[in-house]
Amino acid sequence: DVQMTQSPSNLPASPGESVSINCKASKSISKYLAWYQQKPGKPNKLLIYSGSTLQSGTPSRFSGSGSGTDFTLTIRNLEPEDFGLYYCQQHNEYPPTFGSGTKLEIK
Amino acid sequence: EVQLVESGGGLEQPGSSLKLSCVVSGITFSGYNMHWVRQAPKKGLEWIALIYYDSSNKYYADSVRGRFTISRDNSKNTLYLEMNSLRSEDTAMYYCALGYKGIAFFAHWGQGTLVTVSS
Numbered sequence: 754d755v756q757m758t759q760s761p762s763n764l765p766a767s768p769g770e771s772v773s774i775n776c777k778a779s780k781s782i783s784k785y786l787a788w789y790q791q792k793p794g795k796p797n798k799l800l801i802y803s804g805s806t807l808q809s810g811t812p813s814r815f816s817g818s819g820s821g822t823d824f825t826l827t828i829r830n831l832e833p834e835d836f837g838l839y840y841c842q843q844h845n846e847y848p849p850t851f852g853s854g855t856k857l858e859i860k
Numbered sequence: 861e862v863q864l865v866e867s868g869g870g871l872e873q874p875g876s877s878l879k880l881s882c883v884v885s886g887i888t889f890s891g892y893n894m895h896w897v898r899q900a901p902k903k904g905l906e907w908i909a910l911i912y913y914d915s916s917n918k919y920y921a922d923s924v925r926g927r928f929t930i931s932r933d934n935s936k937n938t939l940y941l942e943m944n945s946l947r948s949e950d951t952a953m954y955y956c957a958l959g960y961k962g963i964a965f966f967a968h969w970g971q972g973t974l975v976t977v978s979s
Contacts (some may be wrong), residue, residue: 787965796864796969797905797955808967840905844964848921851905 755779755843759852765860768833774826774855776819776841785845786824788817791838791854801826802844828857862886862968864956869973872946876977882939882956882970890914890934893959895966896941898952906952909941913961924950946977 756779766772776786784804789797799808801817804824814829828835836859841852868880882894896909909930910919918930929942939956953974957966 785964789966794971796971797957797966798969799965799967802963802965842905842965847910847919847964849907849964851907853904 754848755782755846755850757841757843757850757852759841759855761855762853764855764857766831766857767860768831770831771827771829772831772857773828774839774841774857776824776826776852778822778824778843781821782843782845784820785843786817786819787842787844788815788826789840789842790835791840797840831857833859862958864958864968864970866954866956866970866973869954869975871976871978873979874947874977876946877942877944878946878975880941880943880954880956880973880975882941884937884939884956884958887958887968889932889937891961893961894930894932894939895957895959896928896930896939897955897957897966897969898950899955899972900949900952903952910959910964911939943975946975948977950975951977 758777760775786804788801791797800811805817816827818825839855863885866882897907899905908921908924911930927945931940953972955972956970958968
């Protein structure tokens with residue numbers, strides 16, 4: 754199985770700042786990486802797939818980059834609703850595997 | 861609006877069985893592959909099962925293969941997960957998730973149903 758290593762595990766930030774979350778695959782997954790947001794009491798939300806394609810409804814302040822083994826989620830100009838948990842997931846092969854998560858918290 | 865609503869979770873004894881359901885609305889259910897993904901308390905997400913839109917193929921994670929069975933009823937817009945020989949390590953929130961044919965990411969998720977396995 755492809756192992757996904759996500760960093761940092763905790764990310765304190767303030768509204769208005771820009772942040773980046775990293776995800777590293779144990780082998781090449783081409784461009785096939787997705788990012789999700791998880792918040793209590795809400796369904797998980799697909800933000801980005803295929804590395805950089807924004808899912809319909811994802812604000813443009815979110816962007817994804819990378820290919821091969823190294824990927825980054827960048828959120829510019831943080832809004833209060835952006836704080837929560839973020840997970841990466843490779844969708845290049847089965848089984849799909851997830852990173853361990855990044856908690857984006859208010860500083 | 862696409863909605864997925866899981867049900868059937870609860871407190872179960874080790875070795876027992878349980879069947880989860882997921883009702884999907886707002887989309888043509890029969891046109892989409894469906895998945896189950898679980899999350900143990902304070903842990904990350906783990907994909908456990910996939911069923912094709914027409915039930916022609918089913919795939920499982922090693923951790924549940926032989927104990928869990930995924931199925932669907934397209935006439936009822938409902939996905940199922942039959943769980944047998946439950947273990948303490950099966951304790952988790954269980955999410956159903958909708959996926960596109962041939963693509964292994966999850967476009968829509970339910971809010972989950974909690975399964976606790978404990979004596």
